[in-house]
Amino acid sequence: MGALWISHVIVTDPEAYKSYATRAVDVIAEYGGVFLSRGGAHRQLEGTAHERHVVVRFPSLEAAENCYKSDAYQAALIYAQGASERQLVIVQETQ
Numbered sequence: 001m002g003a004l005w006i007s008h009v010i011v012t013d014p015e016a017y018k019s020y021a022t023r024a025v026d027v028i029a030e031y032g033g034v035f036l037s038r039g040g041a042h043r044q045l046e047g048t049a050h051e052r053h054v055v056v057r058f059p060s061l062e063a064a065e066n067c068y069k070s071d072a073y074q075a076a077l078i079y080a081q082g083a084s085e086r087q088l089v090i091v092q093e094t095q
Contacts, residue, residue, distance in 0.1 A: 016083035023076035031067035
């Protein structure tokens with residue numbers, strides 16, 4: 001069963017965050033991740049506003065979690081830390 005990686009982001013250092021994004025894209029693809037949305041237009045209806053939203057579909061919950069925990073993703077994530085305020089959740093899709 002597939003899973004969605006949903007991230008809500010406020011970018012505080014665009015240059016450093018760009019370094020993260022450039023590195024993370026390839027790692028995410030290695031684990032079967034497909035971007036459904038990368039910071040497109042949105043409407044905030046409830047909760048705390050974030051400027052950027054990212055949704056990635058993975059083949060499974062395990063693939064999404066393994067991607068996040070991988071050495072390559074953690075190396076990319078260093079560039080996002082201190083350059084953004086992020087929330088990330090992985091949600092299993094229903095059939």
